[in-house]
Amino acid sequence: MPSADSAHNAGMSAQTSEPFVVKRHGLGTTKTALALGSALFGAMVLLTLGIVVVQAIRGASIRQPLEAVWLSWGGTPLIFAVGLPVLLLAGAITAFEERREEDADDVLLTVDNTGIYLGGDQPRTIPWREIRGVCRVERLEAEEVWEPRxxxxxxxxxxxxxxxxxxxxSCPWPGTHEILGRPLPYAELANAVARCAPHVPVTNRGRVED
Incomplete structure (x- = not known):
């Protein structure tokens, strides 16, 4: 019969094996773009229905206000409205595929038992045996512009x-370059590293001038 300590150690091992993954969550993701496009398309449908209902109640011409809305600026709103459903369909297919298969391009950071994965333009996985520490710094990339990394x-x-x-x-600090995104809290990274590799120190060094 397994002892209480054995059960506790097994639980700790299962907890440690769970990877810590940070993905893009700003406007750059397919799901967010799909949601915004759907909301815009819904607003256009409601606008059209609103015009029809109001004009029908007033007993006035329905054609004139619709033409004023959809044929303005050389018919640009109408062209956009016709093409938007096609874009939404393509976005829906992409989002469905992303649910079936993880999109590596959306993964910014992974911390697991094997090491640390840095996403971005040059993705790379660094095993724990090579890692001497993990830190957050702010580099002076341009005049008076400090970028966290x-x-x-x-x-x-x-x-x-x-x-x-x-x-x-290195890589940009996850979440800092996303529109409406949330930067990764430093404490969450420190906790993730402590679970997978307690011997690796995690530090926040603030602004560092090279």
């Missing part, structure tokens, strides 16, 4: 070069 440190603390770019692979 996540760095996976491959160099020991006492041998760090002056330039943070030589510390190891």
């Amino acid at each position: 996540l760095i996976v440190m491959l160099v020991d603390e006492d041998a760090l070069p002056r330039s943070t770019k030589a510390w190891g692979p």
Whole structure:
């Protein structure tokens, strides 16, 4: 019969094995664009129905206000309204495929038992045996513009070069470049690393001038 300690250790192992994944959640995702497009299409339908109902109640011409709305600016609203359902259909198909198969392009960061995965333009997985630390820094990328970045440190603390770019692979801090997105809370990253690799230190170094 397994002891209470064995059950506790098994529970801890199961908890540790769960990966910590950060995905895009701003306006750049397919699901968000699909939701906005659907809302816009619904608004156009309601506008058309509203015009028809109001004009019918008043006993006035329905054609004139509809032409004033949909044929203005050279018929641009009408062209947009005709093409929008096609775009929504394509977006719905894409969203359905994303539910069936994880889209790696939307994964910004993964922390699991194997190591740390950094997404972006140059995705890379760094195993824990190579990692000496994880830190958050703010680099001066342009004049008075500080950009927060996540760095996976491959160099020991006492041998760090002056330039943070030589510390190891990095990526923009997850969520900072997304429209209406939420930056990853530092505490969540620290907790995820502590669960998977308690020996790896996580630090927030603030603004660092290279």
